[in-house]
Amino acid sequence: MASNAAFAEVANLAGDPGRAGMLHALMDGRALTATELARVAGITPQTASGHLARLSTGGLVTVQKQGRHRYHRLASPAVARMLESIMQVAAGSAPRRKAFVGPRDLALRAARTCYDHLAGHLGVALADALVANGQIELTSDAGIVTGKGAALFDRLGIELDATFDKKGSGKRKGRMLCRPCLDWSERRPHLAGQVGRALCRHCFTAGWIKHVDGTRAVSITAKGQRNFRDVFGIR
Amino acid sequence: MASNAAFAEVANLAGDPGRAGMLHALMDGRALTATELARVAGITPQTASGHLARLSTGGLVTVQKQGRHRYHRLASPAVARMLESIMQVAAGSAPRRKAFVGPRDLALRAARTCYDHLAGHLGVALADALVANGQIELTSDAGIVTGKGAALFDRLGIELDATFDKKGSGKRKGRMLCRPCLDWSERRPHLAGQVGRALCRHCFTAGWIKHVDGTRAVSITAKGQRNFRDVFGIR
DNA sequence: GCGATGCTTTGGCCTTCACCGAAGCATTTC
DNA sequence: GAAATGCTTCGGTGAAGGCCAAAGCATCGC
Incomplete structure (x- = not known):
């Protein structure tokens, strides 16, 4: 080979x-x-x-x-x-010593970025809220943004590219699909792919979250607290 | 950490x-x-x-x-x-020596199983055909089975579980989603996830393909040739 | 039982490679 | 230019681990 x-x-x-x-x-x-x-x-x-x-x-x-x-x-x-x-x-084969996760670990588990999208407790909570509100539908394989979801993203000013890459035949309108990603700390899916990236970017630019020092961990601002509650019904 | x-x-x-x-x-x-x-x-x-x-x-x-x-x-x-x-x-960082792929390599590139679904030229061709016929829609993030696709699978006798795992709230009907998987030899997506698994299983049980000796490579039977042409329009 | 087969354990050889200290470039700053 | 900073290269050390041969356990068939 x-x-x-x-x-x-x-x-x-x-x-x-x-x-x-x-x-x-x-x-x-x-x-x-x-x-x-x-x-x-x-x-x-x-x-x-x-x-x-x-x-x-x-x-x-x-x-x-x-x-x-x-x-x-x-x-x-x-x-x-x-x-x-x-x-x-x-994470699946981890020694599973639940005792003593350090403070840095705690911050990471609460909320962190995962390359270009949100993970940790916050990431999972966002995905859960979107599902509960009927704005996205998720399986372990894939996800889709519903009409309600598209309206929400539109209201937030998040632009999603709802076209497929059909080589040759040019761009074509279609449904907005998103990728679920199993969270290693929460063991539940959060949002990845194009939708996850756009949502994460919006959270940063809107000042809802910010990075802790120079780490992957993020903290939720007061403004973020309000918006996550009012917009998504979190907390 | x-x-x-x-x-x-x-x-x-x-x-x-x-x-x-x-x-x-x-x-x-x-x-x-x-x-x-x-x-x-x-x-x-x-x-x-x-x-x-x-x-x-x-x-x-x-x-x-x-x-x-x-x-x-x-x-x-x-x-x-x-x-x-x-x-x-x-595959992305491979030394890219396109000269001389061995015969076993050739068989693998033509058609192979990838854990529980089909990959290689055949896997990509199947995904392409389903997209071209409007039976599935694919992005790089995710995919969805359309009504036409559901009818096709039904006609073939392939059962797909169109329910979501919403913990607590019981099962709920929903759209059939599928997972795309970038093929390392073709550099194009093939079908993975639940739909890919069911399709692959059907190809084996219907006698359309069979394993070559004890390898991951599969060969297309005469019956498979006919069906891939008539059902999917391949070749 | 006895040999054959599939698999694992033990022991010793040997290569690989991660590591750091020290020295060497490159770039910026004064 | 000279000092400082960020980074890399070189040399030597030490430990980790891959490899096989041979011996040791299990299981199957007769």
Whole structure:
């Protein structure tokens, strides 16, 4: 098998604790410098440098140099989905020591970004609320935005591209579909895909949530509290 | 981070060439013995045994002993999806040597099973045909079975469970959603999820396709040729 | 029982690779 | 220019783990 070696190589890149820590940190979709990544992974900059070089040639991250800084980010949404799927398996086979999750862990479980959409308790609560209000319908395989949902997004000023990529035949109007993504901390689906991305972006630009320091965790602002309650019926 | 170590461990399990080969072989969803897996991975049985023990305690495969045989299979659909997503990244960063794909590779590219659904040229052609006939609609995020599609499946005798898992509130009728899955060899989506599984199962039971020896590759029977042409308009 | 088959465990060899300290570039700042 | 900062390359060390041969358990068939 030709692709077997490439498979093992990619998996191996994610299979080192140091590299895993850096990839984990990059899951929020932002670009970070080598020193920052070294710090979160708990290794020295020179070690991180070597790892990042390998991740780069392996096609998992891309580098963008800017002055004396080098910004690293995940190479593609496919990489983010891969990391997410590994996390799901890891969460399933986890040692399940429920005692003592650290404070940082708690913040992550409450609300965090997952590459380009929202996850954690907030992400799941949003998905639940949209389902309960009849604005989306979800199975484990896929989801769809109903007419009520489309009206809501329109009211919020969230633009969704309701066209299909039919190669050749040009764009065509169709239903808005969305992708569910099993949350590794909540074990329940949250919204991913195009709809999840648009919703997450809106939450940030509207000032409903903001990042905690430089982590994937997000905190809900007072304005966000109000809107999540009034618009979605959360809390 | 509590889950970081578990993440690296899971990824590392898939990151060894020997284990990767075995996992790859298990991707067709069947249960294989340690000796068979050793052969496809190109290692000795005792080495394979060690690897399988680690994969088992790591939660990637489950073992089922039957007489003096021990059958191994992927532990869950989540594991299959993880392997699939790693393949996609690996295919994206592949060395792109298009020259010389082996005969086995050719058979795999033509048609194969991917855990519980169809992939390869056939899988993509089926998805394309269903879209072209207006029986399903697909985006990169998700898909939906249209009324025409539901009629087709009904005519074929394929039962689809059109209910949503709304915990607490009991079952509820809804639209049939399906999951697209990017094919690593064709770079185009094929049908996965519940619909993909049901369709694949039907193709086998109706005698339209059958497995080639003991591999993931499938061959199309004469009866299958006719039906794929008459029912779906393929070829 | 006895041999054959499937699988696992043990032991020893050997490669791989993560790690850090120190030195070397590159870029910015003064 | 000189110092400071971000990052990389080099060299050496140490541990982890893949590999196989041989021996040890199980199970099946006669």
